[in-house]
Amino acid sequence: MVPRFISAHMVADRAGVSRSAVSRAFTPGASIAPETREKVMQAAAELGYQVNDLARGLLANRSRLVGLVASDPASPFRTQQIAALSRRLVERGSVPVLIPTGTGEEQVSAAHSTLLRYRAEATIVLSGMPSTSLVELAQRNGQPLIVVGRTEHGPDHIRVDNVRAAQVAVEVFVARGMRKLGFVTSSVRSPNLIEREEAFVSAAASHGLNVRIQRAGYTDYDGGQVAASLLLGTGDAVEAVFCVNDLMAFGLMDYARDVLNLSIPRDLSVIGFDGVPASRWGAYRLTTFHQDEEVLAHEIIRVLDQRQADPKARPIVSVLDVPLIYRGSVRPLRGEA
Structure with missing residues (x-):
């Protein structure tokens, strides 16, 4: 036997009413006699009928x-x-x-x-x-x-508010005496990433600071590792890095500690963006902008x-x-x- 959905016609036959009565019974505010609605609801419960909202939406030229x-x-x-x-x-x-x-x-x-x-x-x-x-x-x-x-x-x-976030990141670093700033992003030039980058560079410039920008292929953990190898492994020390998201920050932090033997935050301060659950983990304890x-x-x-x-x-x-x-x-x- 081929499985099939219970139809409104089957409910109408069981209740002994018209097909339109079934439709009215399941339409809030529709005109229908209480005894007729009771018959329909009882038949629907016995058969296990569920309203086809997709079909209704198509008839109304709008689905849910x-x-x-x-x-x-x-x-x-x-x-x-x-x-x-x-x-x-x-x-x-x-x-x-x-x-x-x-x-x-x-x-x-x-x-x-x-x-x-x-x-x-x-x-x-x-x-x-x-x-x-x-x-x-x-x-x-x-x-x-x-x-x-x-x-x-x-x-x-x-x-x-990417602009304000970037400004706050610069203020946090400058207040702690850090002047050699880095920014880690990807080559995927999405509007969010561009806005964060431009605002961070502008805020740093207002303090007379330059920013070393490092791009990786993607905004993921591996991208953070690649960016860290290029940004931190050159001998030109960076004191603080703002990463466009937490995943890149995780990759950068692990590379800095495991490969370059840097201490976070003594040798390098890091700020991320998003506030994913792993940012709270003891392995990272990442300072980050939280998108709720x-x-x-x-x-x-x-x-x-x-x-x-x-x-x-x-x-x-x-x-x-x-x-x-x-x-x-x-x-x-x-x-x-």
């Missing part, structure tokens, strides 16, 4: 699907972000759908086109490079498009609800603070323990 587009879903911070946002969406009554992509505009655009075909109620781009055509396509179809972690003209966007995934998820839902309430409003721009969490990877101020 919300697409999450990410080029790096396996990275620690993105995993936390997706989990927190998915929980919030489910609580909202939406159905989160993750579409992993590459970093290119074509792959992100293809993912968005797929979501449009399924009449998703919104697309949330967590990482990757959305193209201008993608933005225009969303607007023509009336689908909310929320871009996270980058500034885009047209769609609603939510980002963290729950705060971010709450803000994404707020922007989505605001957009749906007023589809023609001007683009919503939300900038979130990222507090610096002090741990053991930065040399204490004079007089501190």
